[in-house]
Amino acid sequence: MNRVYNFSAGPSMLPLSVLEKAQKELVCYGESGMSVMEMSHRSKMYEEIIFKAEADLRQLMNIPENYKVLFLQGGASMQFAQVPLNLLSAYQTGKADYINSGNFANLAMKEAKRYGDIKEVASSKAQGYSQIPDWDEKKFRADADYFYICMNNTIYGTRFTKLPQTGNVPLVADISSCILSQEYDITKFGIAFAGAQKNVGPAGVTIVIIRDDLLGHALDITPTMLNYQVMAEKDSMYNTPPTYGIYMAGLTFEYLLSQGGVKAMEQRNIEKARILYDFLDESKLFHNPVRKCDRSLMNATFVTGDADKDAAFVKAATAAGFVNLKGHRSVGGMRASIYNAMPEEGIVKLVAFMKQFEADNK
């Protein structure tokens, strides 16, 4: 077995012990005589799997009782529609404010415009999304049904380090690429949602954490499958949930708890990012194009300033076992996604490789 250091932005690296546990249980789960994949979602055994996954996630993220945890499908992108469909009549104004901090925030905003009166209250598009937009709270609408941000901008490598103050307006956050990477105070959010494939498990599961007073306000046109209240009442099992993906997510949650939880992951992630950014700051060849105070802990972007050199670097890195370092097709350059599963050793070795590449390309 020859596993590489996989810096993919998503689907991305999973902890080896999680994969090995899944492998061990693949054909026969416990005493069941069958694979989790072959199990009825209505069975006692599967109920234990999904309820334990939820309980472990609640413990990891310190999720209060008045929040529901849903395991849905459709990816984070489905939430771009599901959020407005469910919230735009919460206070009957049909208004929502968005901060445009990158491609995914922009897509979410565009989708919401199909359903209501959507205002972009801040944007960093003009800066090529190289920073979190500076905002002016006076521009926020006090009667909006919700306020939307993308917490960590996977493509550009930026993250919010403080939250906009939205008063009574519920804050909705896309936390797809930062869930479980650092501690968040869930009570600050009306909804936090995440596709699983960045930091949790295989693609196919979307986690939605929603404050219970936000249930039950869906627009009439909302498809049953996209109604949060329906899914909440049925414990995410109105229909067949993505059973195997939820099981895998549960294995990751168990693993994280065994590692000391999110607090421990946050400390590791800060140190991992520090090693990479410190190198980028001293390098004469590579640099990180993001405003320093907005640097992501999960996705570090870097460029040489020369597209041919970038390509040569990606090629050499791949050959040396550091894979998926090519930046998103919309921005070019390089990006190292360093989610929870990436060990510090992977970053130390990557930095050593980059140093050597720099020395060889003077």
Ligand SMILES: *Cc1c(COP(=O)(O)O)cnc(C)c1O
């Ligand atoms: C990857 C990603 C998405 C898109 O996720 P899908 O599950 O592919 O729809 C949305 N938002 C953020 C922040 C992401 O990182």
